[in-house]
Amino acid sequence: DLSRETGISAPTVSKAVNDLLKLGFLEETTQSNNSLGRPGMKVRLATQKSRVLGIVLDSEECVVVPALLDGTTEDEKAIRFTPPDDYLDLLKQLAAAIASLSAGSDVSVLGIGISSPGLISFSSQTSLLVPSMEVLGSQCIAVDLERETGFTTLAMQESRALCLAENLFGSARFLKDFVMMDVGTWLSLGIFSNGSLFNGNDGLTGQLGHITVDPAGSRCRCGNQGCLGTIATDKALTASVNARSGQSLTVAELFQRIRSGAMRVDAELSQVTDYLAIGVAAVINLFNPGTIYLHGRMLGVTSDFLGSLIRSVRQRALPPSFEQCTIQAATVNRLHGAVAAIVHHLTLNVGPRLG
Known part of the structure; x- marks a missing residue:
């Protein structure tokens, strides 16, 4: 079906789908009743074995939540806490929440997205100016969390992340x-x-x-x-x-x-x-x-x-x-924004590999 709809050769489509299956973006479902040629493989966005984590940083409350690749957040599993004034303490609490949500499960975490206030450098991921949450000032929280947890992590300014979420999920x-x-x-x-x-x-x-x-x-x-x-x-x-x-x-x-x-x-x-x-x-x-x-x-x-x-x-x-x-x-919230940031980032990184 994909080959017919896109005009891309069947071997190329098959390779791309297999790569996405290995990466955890797709999963197999029941066999397709395709009447043309051999029975085809039916796939969908991964829902059983893959998750991303979304983090919302705010001066009043920080939230860490697991989510599906389609933007559905598992709010009942969210971990919430009041942000500390010390950056290392904030990093420690976030890392602990991530460890708690990713431990003891056969579900793979593909990456972490962060919705953050202030100005965030697109190139260096540095928080350059954050008047509402000064603990983040001059810090690279995405870089530091990725080093702490081993998960691909991206931070995005909150309104930009919301914009992306409305486009992807809203x-x-x-x-x-x-x-x-x-x-x-x-x-x-x-x-x-x-x-x-x-x-x-x-x-x-x-x-x-x-x-x-x-x-x-x-x-x-x-x-x-x-x-x-x-x-x-x-x-x-x-x-x-x-x-x-x-x-x-x-x-x-x-x-x-x-x-x-x-x-x-x-x-x-x-x-x-x-x-x-x-x-x-x-x-x-x-x-x-x-x-x-x-x-x-x-x-x-x-x-x-x-x-x-x-x-x-x-x-x-x-x-x-x-x-x-x-x-x-808007039809989305900041948690959706955090999820959209990392889903978009992972998708862009997959593109060259599939090419």
Whole structure:
């Protein structure tokens, strides 16, 4: 069937399939009822004997989870912990979680993907600037984990990983031009252009949150003043409400109170929505994407948050570009992003071997 569909010779297809079987990417299922010629081998993406591990690094919580190659995460097996302030301690806890998830099983771990905040060099895998998780600064956590565990490991900036996940596992499978906008604790973009993830010179792309919108505004953790991310994120909303109310609520606590009706934050939420709309409109005007996917807790702060945001974006974006763009919630999460990063990396590495 593969030979007929692709036009590639049967011996070449057979060799490629056998190599993928040996590598653990494919597995045999029941015999095919192919009526043309000899009975064919029926194969599928490996589900029984192969896994990858996804790691999400975040200032609030780190998560390690096993997953199938199709992006399905085994959340019931996830290991979660609060990140320590010391890098070696973080490395030790991650290595222990990986050992726990990969030990005592006949399932092979093909690789590890890491979704990480900050700027990550595409070429060296170094975390160059991570204001939200300083323990990672100037470290090569993927390189260090690979040395500790022996598993192929790749780190990717979280919004870029989300973008890749939406393309591999989500609703953007057949889209060539779209943007993933992470609107959580920070603002950053993953950009899919002409069918590929846009890397720029070294993968340091998409830092929308560090565009200055108020030169006299609050100081950002990057060192500048008035960055968009200091005004248009869930943490910015929480900080603004806490300043007015004199409380010390976390983002989760504030959102729970808003949704339950115990707290009204109309003025603060309106300001955050307006500034976020400025960012979304800028993305539309700059990149002319067919779709913008939004990811983050902000989308659930009220039942009409997304609708309100889109109405504000409509007022600020250039009309022709806005009319060509669909704005919708992402269908993937950061764990999917971590899995997508390593699946994509492994697939690229397999290509030359099969050639």
